[in-house]
Amino acid sequence: MGAGITAATAFTTVVPEVFAPAEAVADETLSYDAIVIGAGYAGITAARDLRLKGLRVLILEARDRIGGRTWTTTLAGHQIEMGGTWVESTQPHVAAELKRYGIALVADQDPERTFFPTPSGPAQFSPTEGFGLLGNSYERIFEGSKQYFERPFEPLYRADLLKDLDKLSLRDRLNQMKLTAAQELMVNGQTSVYSGGSSASGALTMLAQWWALSGWNNDGWNETTKYRMTTGTVGLLNAMLNETKPTVRLNSPVSQVAQTKTGYHVTTRAGASFDAPALVIAVPVNVWQTIKFSPALPAAQTAATSQGIGVKTGTKLWIHASSPQGRFYAQGAENGSPISMLLPDKPTPQGNLYIAFSTNPTFNPDDKVQVANAVKQLGADMQIFDIKAQRWGSDEFSRGGWAFRKPGQLTGLYPDVQAPKGRLAFASGDIANGWSGYIDGAIESGARAAKDVLLQI
Ligand SMILES: Cc1cc2nc3c(=O)[nH]c(=O)nc-3n(C[C@H](O)[C@H](O)[C@H](O)COP(=O)(O)OP(=O)(O)OC[C@H]3O[C@@H](n4cnc5c(N)ncnc54)[C@H](O)[C@@H]3O)c2cc1C
Structure with a gap:
C-alpha cells in the first residue's frame, strides 16, 4: 500500500453544478x-x-x-467517496483527463499494521510482510498472464489462449494451485470480495487482467488503492x-x-x-x-x-472511529467475515476514517454494533462514532x-x-x-x- 499522505485539508466539499432544471416536461x-x-x-x-x-x-x-x-459526499466534515475513488496516473484515460483539467492526485495514508486471517485466527503482520505474502500468492495465481494478457488493453488479443482459461473461476484457480490453508486464507478475502462474495462467481481472467494492467506485479497492484483526486x-x-x-x-x-x-x-x-x-x-x-x-x-x-456484470452484493462503508490499533488494514476470510476488506483513510481529531467493503447480504452496514463486531472478527477493535454506507446492489439505478x-x-x-x-x-x-x-x-x-x-x- 501507498506512501505517506499529504494534508487532509486538501479535501473540500464540491457541490455539483448542473445546467438544466430537473422538472419533467410531460406535454412536449x-x-x-x-x-x-x-x-x-x-x-x-x-x-x-x-x-x-x-x-x-x-x-x-x-x-x-x-x-x-x-459519489462524493462528506462524513465528519471530510470529503469521502461512496463509490469509485482510487485512480492512478498510469491509467491512460484518467491521466489524460486529469491533465486536461489540471486536477491533482493525493495519496492515501499507509497503514501502520495489517491483519490477515490465519488457521489459528486473525494475526498481525507488518504491511511489508502482509502485502508481501498476499503478493506471493497473486504472482502464482496469475502465472502466465504476461502471455494470455500480452496486451492488457486489448483483452482478446490472445483469444486463442483465453478460450479455456476464461471458463475458470477464481475458486477453480485457487483449487488448482493446491494452496496451504495459510496461503488460501491470505488471499481468498480479496478474491471473494472482488467476485461479489464467492470466489466461484468471479472469472480468473477479470482479476488477472487488472493484475496485467497494473504491470503484472504486486507493487503495481497495490498502487491501485492509493491515489484519489483532490x-x-x-x-x-x-x-x-x-x-x-x-x-x-x-x-x-x-x-x-x-x-x-x-x-x-x-x-x-x-x-x-x-x-x-x-x-x-x-x-x-x-x-x-x-x-x-x-x-x-x-x-x-x-x-x-x-x-x-456489476456485483449484486457490493457494499461500501465509511467508518469514523478511534482504534487502539491505529491506522490498520484488515482482511477477512471468504465465507466468514461480514467485512472483507478494511483500509485506513485519514486522521481526524477524534481518530481515523476507515473504508470497508462487504458482500455479505445479511450484514447491516448501518448498525454500529454489527460493524464493531465485524471489525473484532478481523482482529482489531474500534470505538465507532459514525458510519455512512451505500448498498450498491439494492440501488435501483x-x-x-x-x-x-x-x-x-x-x-x-x-x-x-x-x-x-x-x-x-x-x-x-x-x-x-x-x-x-x-x-x-x-x-x-x-x-x-x-x-x-x-x-x-
Ligand atoms: C463501491 C465501489 C467502489 C469502486 N471503487 C473504484 C475505485 O476505487 N476506482 C475506480 O476507478 N473505480 C471504482 N469503482 C468502479 C467505478 O465507480 C465505475 O466503474 C464507474 O463509476 C462506472 O461508471 P459508469 O458511467 O459506467 O456507470 P455509473 O457510474 O453507474 O453511471 C450510470 C448512470 O446512469 C444512471 N441511470 C441508471 N438508470 C437510469 C435510467 N433508467 N435513466 C436515466 N439514468 C439512469 C445512474 O443513476 C448513473 O448516474 C467502484 C465502484 C463501486 C460501486
Whole structure:
C-alpha cells in the first residue's frame, strides 16, 4: 500500500453544478442531436466528446445528482467517496483527463499494521510482510498472464489462449494451485470480495487482467488503492460538464427507448419525451433490462444484462472511529467475515476514517454494533462514532457495485457487447477494454461510444 499522505485539508466539499432544471416536461417532445442516458463517468465523457463536435446534447439522469457509482459526499466534515475513488496516473484515460483539467492526485495514508486471517485466527503482520505474502500468492495465481494478457488493453488479443482459461473461476484457480490453508486464507478475502462474495462467481481472467494492467506485479497492484483526486471524483465530472455544457436533466429516469424513422424516441417514467437521431446508453449493464427497448436489445447486450456484470452484493462503508490499533488494514476470510476488506483513510481529531467493503447480504452496514463486531472478527477493535454506507446492489439505478465478470463473459460477450447498433451506442465502465470496473474504463467506454455515434451521423 501507498506512501505517506499529504494534508487532509486538501479535501473540500464540491457541490455539483448542473445546467438544466430537473422538472419533467410531460406535454412536449424536445429534440436534440444526441441523447445520453446516464450521468456517470461514461455518459458525461460521451456527452463532452459529442459537444466538442458541436452536437446539441441532452443527458437524462435518473438520480438527483451526477456521478452514478462515483459519489462524493462528506462524513465528519471530510470529503469521502461512496463509490469509485482510487485512480492512478498510469491509467491512460484518467491521466489524460486529469491533465486536461489540471486536477491533482493525493495519496492515501499507509497503514501502520495489517491483519490477515490465519488457521489459528486473525494475526498481525507488518504491511511489508502482509502485502508481501498476499503478493506471493497473486504472482502464482496469475502465472502466465504476461502471455494470455500480452496486451492488457486489448483483452482478446490472445483469444486463442483465453478460450479455456476464461471458463475458470477464481475458486477453480485457487483449487488448482493446491494452496496451504495459510496461503488460501491470505488471499481468498480479496478474491471473494472482488467476485461479489464467492470466489466461484468471479472469472480468473477479470482479476488477472487488472493484475496485467497494473504491470503484472504486486507493487503495481497495490498502487491501485492509493491515489484519489483532490477535487473528489465529482470535481472531474464538473470540469467535463463545465467545458462543453450539455443540457443535464436530473430526476429523469428513462423507462422506454423506441427507434423511429429518424432516430430514437426516449420517454422518462414521468412521461416526458425527447427525440434525437443518435443515442448513447450509459446506464450500468445490470440496469439495461429495466428499460423497455423497441426493437429489443441485440443478443450480446440482452445476455449481458440478464447475467449481470456489476456485483449484486457490493457494499461500501465509511467508518469514523478511534482504534487502539491505529491506522490498520484488515482482511477477512471468504465465507466468514461480514467485512472483507478494511483500509485506513485519514486522521481526524477524534481518530481515523476507515473504508470497508462487504458482500455479505445479511450484514447491516448501518448498525454500529454489527460493524464493531465485524471489525473484532478481523482482529482489531474500534470505538465507532459514525458510519455512512451505500448498498450498491439494492440501488435501483445501479443494481450492482463494481464490475466483475463471471467465468466465460470475456470470451462470450466481447466484443459484441460493446458494438453499436446503428446510431445506438453503449457506454459503461462495465464493458471497457482496459480498466473495466474502474473509472478509467468508464471514460474509455464513453469516448468510444461518442466515436461510434459520430461515425454514423
Ligand atoms: C463501491 C465501489 C467502489 C469502486 N471503487 C473504484 C475505485 O476505487 N476506482 C475506480 O476507478 N473505480 C471504482 N469503482 C468502479 C467505478 O465507480 C465505475 O466503474 C464507474 O463509476 C462506472 O461508471 P459508469 O458511467 O459506467 O456507470 P455509473 O457510474 O453507474 O453511471 C450510470 C448512470 O446512469 C444512471 N441511470 C441508471 N438508470 C437510469 C435510467 N433508467 N435513466 C436515466 N439514468 C439512469 C445512474 O443513476 C448513473 O448516474 C467502484 C465502484 C463501486 C460501486
